[in-house]
Amino acid sequence: MPLQMTAAELQNFVGEVFPQVKDDFVIEELEEMRVKVRMVIGEQHLRPGGTVSGPSMFALADVSVYLAVMAMIGPKALAVTTNSSLDFMRKPAAGVDLIAECRLLKLGKVLAVGDVLLFSEGMAAPVARAAMTYSIPPR
Template identity: 65%
Template sequence: MTEMTGPKTTGLKMDARALQRFLSAEFLQVAEDFTLDRVDMDGLTVRMTVADRHLRPGGTVSGPSMFALADVGVYLAILSRIGPVALAVTTNCSIDFMRKPVAGADLICEVRILKLGRALAVGDCLLRSEGDARPVARATLTYSIPSVS
């Protein structure tokens, strides 16, 4: 995890450490798969450490694993802005798979929040293999944010 300081982090409710702790507490079953490389007001970068359990026949990363990376990425980007709201849920996802990920490389997901409203948030993701600038997938996700009273 990288340190976060400066103007791009002003306004965040959760930094990389807080998000990683939240993930470990609330989603222990997958927390070890994901590491935050960057969190700021522009979005975040989350890494999936690819293991055998993420592969499909033929040795490439499975679609469900890439979906999980995009979903976790947008979820954490939203929480970085609104705080620890565990019950924010995915309501829609569109994902385009563009090319086969590089074998043996971690997957990197760059997330931008396009809209953050009171009830809905929309995020955009670009997934790539570490060391390769070409995208392997692109996803847009919508989240429902529960009212907090």
């Protein structure tokens, strides 16, 4: 199945349906079944000690799978997360953006399954890994 949306269309879509976080996420790369997303880290994403919080890391993983699904099926704002698992593997670097590398493992008619590796910019090893399942609204 070819891409149904470009990176620019996806970025505009996020601004329309999630204006409260539109400046937090930047699509850096997009191809069939894959997306690379940057989370621009600000004070609102930090926990005590200056590192990125777990909820912020979850948000990046979740948004990445959502964007990968939207890119493949087109703008269906009502797709929702139905399952999630997040492994925190190491402390993110302080004060740098996070990068998500997401790939869809399955894209069916009603469910999509994605795998995401999260990296602190400049670090080779991932800081977290997420598995997400999305429910796709009827087409």
